[in-house]
Amino acid sequence: MDKIAVIGLGYVGLPLARLLATKYPVLGYDLSQERVVALKKGHDATLEVSQALLESVLNTKESPKGLTLSHEARSLEGHDVFIITVPTPVDDQKAPDLSALTQASLTVGGYLKKGAVVVYESTVYPGATEEVCLPILEKASGLKYNTDFYLGYSPERINPGDKTRSIEDIMKVTSGSTPEVAQKIDQLYGSVITAGTYMAPSIKVAEAAKVIENAQRDINIAFVNELKQIFDLMQIDTNEVLAAAKTKWNFLDFYPGLVGGHCIVVDPYYLAHKAKQLGHDPQVILSGRRVNDSMAEYHGKKIIEMLKTSALDPSNSRILVLGLSFKANVPDLRNSKVIDLIDYLKCRCMTVEVLDPMVEAHAAQALCGFDLESMEHCLGTEYDLVVHAVGHDAFKELKFYTKFDYRW
Ligand SMILES: NC(=O)c1ccc[n+]([C@@H]2O[C@H](COP(=O)([O-])OP(=O)(O)OC[C@H]3O[C@@H](n4cnc5c(N)ncnc54)[C@H](O)[C@@H]3O)[C@@H](O)[C@H]2O)c1
Numbered sequence: 070m071d072k073i074a075v076i077g078l079g080y081v082g083l084p085l086a087r088l089l090a091t092k093y094p095v096l097g098y099d100l101s102q103e104r105v106v107a108l109k110k111g112h113d114a115t116l117e118v119s120q121a122l123l124e125s126v127l128n129t130k131e132s133p134k135g136l137t138l139s140h141e142a143r144s145l146e147g148h149d150v151f152i153i154t155v156p157t158p159v160d161d162q163k164a165p166d167l168s169a170l171t172q173a174s175l176t177v178g179g180y181l182k183k184g185a186v187v188v189y190e191s192t193v194y195p196g197a198t199e200e201v202c203l204p205i206l207e208k209a210s211g212l213k214y215n216t217d218f219y220l221g222y223s224p225e226r227i228n229p230g231d232k233t234r235s236i237e238d239i240m241k242v243t244s245g246s247t248p249e250v251a252q253k254i255d256q257l258y259g260s261v262i263t264a265g266t267y268m269a270p271s272i273k274v275a276e277a278a279k280v281i282e283n284a285q286r287d288i289n290i291a292f293v294n295e296l297k298q299i300f301d302l303m304q305i306d307t308n309e310v311l312a313a314a315k316t317k318w319n320f321l322d323f324y325p326g327l328v329g330g331h332c333i334v335v336d337p338y339y340l341a342h343k344a345k346q347l348g349h350d351p352q353v354i355l356s357g358r359r360v361n362d363s364m365a366e367y368h369g370k371k372i373i374e375m376l377k378t379s380a381l382d383p384s385n386s387r388i389l390v391l392g393l394s395f396k397a398n399v400p401d402l403r404n405s406k407v408i409d410l411i412d413y414l415k416c417r418c419m420t421v422e423v424l425d426p427m428v429e430a431h432a433a434q435a436l437c438g439f440d441l442e443s444m445e446h447c448l449g450t451e452y453d454l455v456v457h458a459v460g461h462d463a464f465k466e467l468k469f470y471t472k473f474d475y476r477w
Contacts, residue, residue: 073150076152076155078108080117081154084117088237088262089261091126097136098140111127115400145177148180149185150187150188151180156331170193174206175209184218192332198220221251241262241267243258291358328361341355379473381453392407393437400432402436452469
């Protein structure tokens with residue numbers, strides 16, 4: 070039985086390692102000792118894997134399958150399949166930051182043995198696996214590509230916070246550097262993904278398929294965000310327009326909102342980067358980004374306008390923002406545009422309070438420099454305006470004292 074190592078135990082890596090461990094011996098390796106120590110105790114701060122599910126695969130030493138966790142690179146020794154699930158953010162210039170990917174490749178390269186397969190799951194631009202990661206693996210291992218070791222790419226498509234579609238319920242795209250390896254990788258994923266697999270004809274096709282999923286979503290949301298701005302000028306309710314329009318079978322179901330997180334606001338830049346490198350100016354992709362990135366300020370201005378037209382002085386108003394994370398039912402603050410909206414309001418309003426029971430207080434303090442309010446405090450306080458920023462289930466059925474509600 071192949072020994073599998075999953076490198077990077079975040080939103081993507083941990084659910085995958087847990088699932089594979091139900092059938093195979095799996096090493097979960099992460100640079101962060103803190104993360105590994107918490108996981109060993111059954112605590113997943115991303116809330117993607119429950120304690121019971123995690124513990125059900127941990128500590129099965131007497132069994133050939135199960136999950137072992139480590140923050141020490143030497144534990145990678147002796148593995149046959151390496152699956153790399155490390156972050157691929159953008160830098161300050163919105164250019165791909167491949168440093169975690171190249172670092173992970175360097176580490177894995179040091180432990181490659183003949184016959185090993187390295188599968189990348191991190192989102193990249195088409196070509197990155199073979200152009201950027203492959204040379205690092207070859208150099209670090211001294212082994213020859215497609216003779217001594219092989220590559221694969223299988224993009225992750227999980228939807229954090231979505232408890233109805235777990236990793237095994239989402240069809241997985243697979244690919245490999247030779248037909249035989251592609252088959253082997255496809256069978257490996259097929260053995261745990263109940264929704265099945267789709268074997269792409271090449272690594273580049275699989276890379277491209279992933280990056281366009283999120284770029285397409287970004288553009289579609291940008292379109293409805295632009296509609297929102299137009300219909301606001303016409304004093305038409307955008308959600309009412311969308312409800313009417315979607316009665317046609319081929320009208321796409323998207324809603325206006327703040328677009329944040331680690332994927333949709335990042336991946337289009339990966340595609341744009343590669344396009345520009347090849348001399349193409351990706352106008353649609355980047356205009357979608359611009360529209361979505363402008364929405365926090367747009368809503369900030371609308372909120373101030375709403376207060377003023379209601380004869381409320383913003384500099385004397387008390388506002389409550391419901392939700393801080395980048396989307397509903399997750400604690401993830403990465404690229405949350407609610408933070409931009411709060412910054413905008415804080416410069417103009419007397420009091421802006423924030424409630425988010427999903428987010429850990431220290432994470433909000435570390436990233437944003439303010440404290441979250443308690444549920445008890447917010448339910449007992451009278452506000453001028455409540456911004457319904459993130460639709461966490463925990464907010465359903467709750468009633469806050471407020472003169473106005475603001476929704477997008
Ligand atoms: N979060 C999502 O919803 C989602 C969905 C699909 C695809 N993706 C893609 O999957 C990849 C991973 O995203 P994520 O959200 O799981 O990231 P994450 O930040 O949640 O987790 C990454 C983990 O990797 C660890 N790590 C970083 N560098 C490492 C290294 N060199 N060696 C070992 N461990 C290392 C970090 O400590 C962290 O625990 C990204 O490319 C992302 O675009 C994410």
